Amino acid sequence: MVEIIHHADASELIALAGTCLEAHKSENNLPLGLAYALAEDPLRYGSEPPLLLSVLEQGSAIGAAVMTPPRRIILSKFVANVEGAIAHLVRHLLATDASLPGVVGPASEAQVFAACWAEAVPSAAPKETMRLRVFEARTVADVPLAAGALRLASMDDHPLMAHWVDAFSQEALGEPADLDKAKESAVRFIADKQLYIWDCNGPVSIAKTTRPMRNGISVTAVYTPPEQRSKGYATSCVASLTKKLLSERYSFCSLFADQANPTSNSIYGKIGYVPLGDALEIDFAT
The missing domain is CATH 3.40.630 (Aminopeptidase)
Incomplete structure (x- = not known):
């Protein structure tokens, strides 16, 4: 029953x-x-x-x-x-x-x-x-890192982060442009110490932590502006953030990747993320 x-x-x-x-x-x-x-x-x-x-x-x-x-x-x-x-x-x-x-x-x-x-x-x-494809990492592969370093975003980064959060929402989630909403989100992400930057003479890529669980956490909002792509910055950002999370507190990290984006799926696999299964987003007419 x-x-x-x-x-x-x-x-x-x-x-x-x-x-x-x-x-x-x-x-x-x-x-x-x-x-x-x-x-x-x-x-x-x-x-x-x-x-x-x-x-x-x-x-x-x-x-x-x-x-x-x-x-x-x-x-x-x-x-x-x-x-x-x-x-x-x-x-x-x-x-x-x-x-x-x-x-x-x-x-x-x-x-x-x-x-x-x-x-x-x-x-x-x-x-x-x-x-979508669901990935999990419990270890991080020894991938070569691009020039730069991982750091937390601060309010000094807020204007740029708001634009990048808005761009990610449009590009990855298919949402309409809404800079005001993105500004509010960026303030919250920075205040909650969720937003990380790969910095190479300035921000070049971002990733964010979300939905912490008892012994795991998710990574999302992986975004690199078009002019900085194909330089290894996203790989370096996600690999370094995942390694930090696993070494400091969590036993696993998970993330979703759009199956229509083979680049991101390839990046996550190289870092050490293992595919566990598929997920779907389905909308109903209203």
Whole structure:
């Protein structure tokens, strides 16, 4: 018997489904990392309460779903009864009049969810917007580094970092230009000591940490401006940041890479990131 449990607090989801999610930590870095962040600050991603769901079968957690409106619902990897459990989850969401702009999750789970949702809501017209690969690193290969060094971004870097965050959002995420939003994000990233720069006579590449978990963390926002590409700066930045994170605190680092970008996939492989599986972003018509 499949059961859906609503949680008012993300710490409740971690207590109930955390062991299940941590069995596949890197593949679940998005829902698990969000749960840890929301446990610390329930309004971190907006003023509307998040949707926090554990999916149980025979009383044991087999998966979870997290949504921070108005963003897509995020699925974890389901460890059993994928089709049956997700069909039950969709029926539950429909019964609660949930409005979903899309779904993100491991490829098989996202595809099953989108098919079930489209069957119940024909106007949803699911459209795959991005196919991602999930990578994990537990060691860093001995790759040659470009000239320069890794350092934390400071507020002195803010004007340039805002433009680069905006450029990354447009190029990698397909979001519209929004410099004001990027300025706010850059302030937060710098204040939280998340944003790192590869500096070679000035900033030439960036990468950012995000979604820390109990013993792992994700790397994102890897961006090099066009005029500085093909010089090894991104490789050096990500390799050095990953090595720093693994040596100082964490046992693994994870990241997502767009499968349509063979350059980034190649870079991560050379550094020591191992592909674990595929994930999909699917949008629904609204």
